[in-house]
Amino acid sequence: MADTTANAPACDVDGTCYCPLTGVISTLSQKYAIQLVSIIGAHDSLRFAEIEAHLPTASTSTISKRLDEFEEAGLVSRTQYNEIPPRVEYALTEDGDELRTRLEPLLEWAASTE
Amino acid sequence: MADTTANAPACDVDGTCYCPLTGVISTLSQKYAIQLVSIIGAHDSLRFAEIEAHLPTASTSTISKRLDEFEEAGLVSRTQYNEIPPRVEYALTEDGDELRTRLEPLLEWAASTE
DNA sequence: CAGGATCCTTATAGATACTG
């Protein structure tokens, strides 16, 4: 059994493969997800309607779903003020901000290649 | 018309919003896309079957489609050797490698948060 | 205002079979 490389797992070449579709990556692999992080991160906090204004091509329900997922993942916080009319503020959590930081080089480059 | 902020476009707050779903980001917002870049980038070049081995949960057709899209986007190069049996090698282009670089902080973090 | 519920359409992925 000298040659252990023969049936070695496929993912350890270089030790830098990220094969499974899990966690954050799977959350980000959805429409508007990356943008949403970027948009929320560009403000201290914002309301649902403001987010909608930033993503005019996304539907209410899509944004709502993305926000739910992000909140569930602990990336976005949701603060509800029981006023009339109701007000809800969304902001990045610490984790969300860390994500935003790591997304920045990508977004910068993406913007420059359009 | 002193207060131009009243009806200013939604996306210029801070000058750092990336709202539209275009270009690279839209390519990346698909299943296995991010992983694919990472996997190919972890090797100098690899063959279709090797890529499949790295993404056991993705179907042949999905991988094939992603590769087509990446090639179209100029991120991946495809080199065909007319041997028997046929051999095809995939590798990142310069642009693709730039993308991979910018994806790295994200992937690193994603791996650490699982 | 914020967004849930519903219904509908399209996009996306997967399985299978087959070819250069």
Next chain:
DNA sequence: CAGTATCTATAAGGATCCTG
């Protein structure tokens, strides 16, 4: 081997209406 073609299943997104 490296795919493509085809078909099907499902998921994702969008439009609309409605409510706390």
